Amino acid sequence: MSAAFKFLFATLVLAVNTLVLVTSMIPVALVKLVLPVQGVRRACDRALMGIAALWMDINGFWLGAVNRGHWDVSGVDGLDPRGWYLVASNHQSWVDIVVLQRVFNRRIPMLKFFTKKELIYVPVIGFAWWALDFPFMQRKGGASARADLEAGRKACAKFRLVPTSVMSFVEGTRFTPAKHAKQNSPFRHLLKPKVGGIGMALESLGDAFTGFLDVTIVYPQGTPTFTDAMAGRMGDVVVRAHLRAIPPQVLPPAGEPVPRAAVQAWVNELWQAKDGEITQLLAPGKDPTA
Numbered sequence: 644m645s646a647a648f649k650f651l652f653a654t655l656v657l658a659v660n661t662l663v664l665v666t667s668m669i670p671v672a673l674v675k676l677v678l679p680v681q682g683v684r685r686a687c688d689r690a691l692m693g694i695a696a697l698w699m700d701i702n703g704f705w706l707g708a709v710n711r712g713h714w715d716v717s718g719v720d721g722l723d724p725r726g727w728y729l730v731a732s733n734h735q736s737w738v739d740i741v742v743l744q745r746v747f748n749r750r751i752p753m754l755k756f757f758t759k760k761e762l763i764y765v766p767v768i769g770f771a772w773w774a775l776d777f778p779f780m781q782r783k784g785g786a787s788a789r790a791d792l793e794a795g796r797k798a799c800a801k802f803r804l805v806p807t808s809v810m811s812f813v814e815g816t817r818f819t820p821a822k823h824a825k826q827n828s829p830f831r832h833l834l835k836p837k838v839g840g841i842g843m844a845l846e847s848l849g850d851a852f853t854g855f856l857d858v859t860i861v862y863p864q865g866t867p868t869f870t871d872a873m874a875g876r877m878g879d880v881v882v883r884a885h886l887r888a889i890p891p892q893v894l895p896p897a898g899e900p901v902p903r904a905a906v907q908a909w910v911n912e913l914w915q916a917k918d919g920e921i922t923q924l925l926a927p928g929k930d931p932t933a
Contacts, residue, residue, distance in 0.1 A: 646874040649709040653873040656705040664698045672774035692753045703745040709875040718884030726853030734812035737869045752806035757840040799847030811840040832921040836910045842901040849894040857885040
């Protein structure tokens with residue numbers, strides 16, 4: 644199968660899948676909007692996440708159909724689809740999102756990402772993110788930063804109604820050599836971690852989390868673009884998931900702000916270990932998929 648044919652097939656399946664399933668969300672989302680009663684909201688949220696899970700199943704199908712690279716995944720057994728998880732991962736490409744969805748769909752509750760506010764205007768998919776209560780962030784300073792904090796807290800508070808996985812790409816943006824150099828990052832394979840999203844999640848849901856999922860994604864043949872994934876050029880994928888306890892020092896007492904310095908120190912330590920893990924997985928002569 645040629646790359647052009649694979650791309651056409653993936654595009655067609657993704658487009659039809661998105662149009663049909665997002666359209667099916669509209670009546671459910673309208674009921675949730677018009678009848679903001681907790682019981683109704685809970686039922687609507689479950690229905691919406693069920694539709695989203697089917698959407699991710701179909702995306703996983705086309706991703707596997709056009710890409711024949713080996714997937715080496717560990718650390719995902721024994722997770723609870725009815726739990727609440729805080730999830731963090733390194734970030735290299737838009738492909739990371741479909742990789743995470745394929746690996747964790749139906750193993751844990753649906754991943755909900757902190758999303759740039761501008762993306763709410765993306766046709767079709769922006770509506771789905773809004774209906775699913777994704778936290779939309781402006782990521783600016785001053786009054787916008789305060790508005791982001793309040794929006795994030797409100798979104799996380801809604802997540803108490805149904806099992807949810809709060810997902811944060813802690814670096815805040817995709818890794819590139821240019822960004823790495825500009826930051827003068829102390830890590831070899833990672834940008835400096837930002838803990839605003841994790842802090843908001845801990846402040847709103849800290850006592851509800853089943854655990855913290857520390858995820859590392861590696862592409863041994865090089866980081867693919869989304870076009871590469873759709874054309875069958877994604878290569879091998881390595882995913883390492885580590886379920887960790889959330890340390891008590893980063894959990895704020897009820898009604899108090901998160902201890903930001905403690906959260907930053909905790910994440911810095913995790914990032915140091917993740918950097919070493921990536922170095923080991925990419926070591927010359929080592930096949931991480933073997």
